[in-house]
């Protein structure tokens with residue numbers, strides 16, 4: 017049976033986003049409220065969780081690939097300790113002005129993921145906090161959810177037709193409830 021895949025942005029969705037700055041080391045990384053439980057619910061429901069994240073601070077010389085690797089290792093370890101699992105992560109390491117084809121809103125990270133994982137885009141969600149996330153997800157044909165954590169509250173009023181998410185959720189847990197069908201007032 018095909019496993020279901022879910023794509024999740026990292027900063028501002030999984031962890032606190034230091035708006036205007038970067039998570040440069042593991043000490044900077046703080047899981048947002050309810051995230052570990054939400055990831056557990058997705059894993060328990062059979063989803064493969066794949067992180068899709070821009071990390072231009074590496075290309076722009078603010079921190080090193082080794083720092084990102086250490087953060088990723090620790091993040092995945094804590095998630096595992098909650099009985100959940102992050103299957104894979106695809107990170108753009110290019111600087112903001114390098115003009116690469118993977119930095120969201122470009123779709124290169126999803127193309128990389130599609131080489132390694134099997135999923136049907138129209139049935140697969142991408143959860144992000146920025147308009148650039150929603151644009152990238154829509155361009156790749158995914159369903160999109162914008163969360164009101166991280167940059168969400170700052171960017172939601174700038175949403176237009178190219179960046180209109182399928183759903184807006186308060187946070188990752190609310191998005192997971194939506195995806196798993198735990199709608200308010202139903203069932």
Ligand SMILES: [Mg+2]
Pocket residue numbers: 025026027028029033144145146166
């Ligand atoms: Mg983000």
Ligand SMILES: [Zn+2]
Pocket residue numbers: 108109110116117118119
């Ligand atoms: Zn890139």
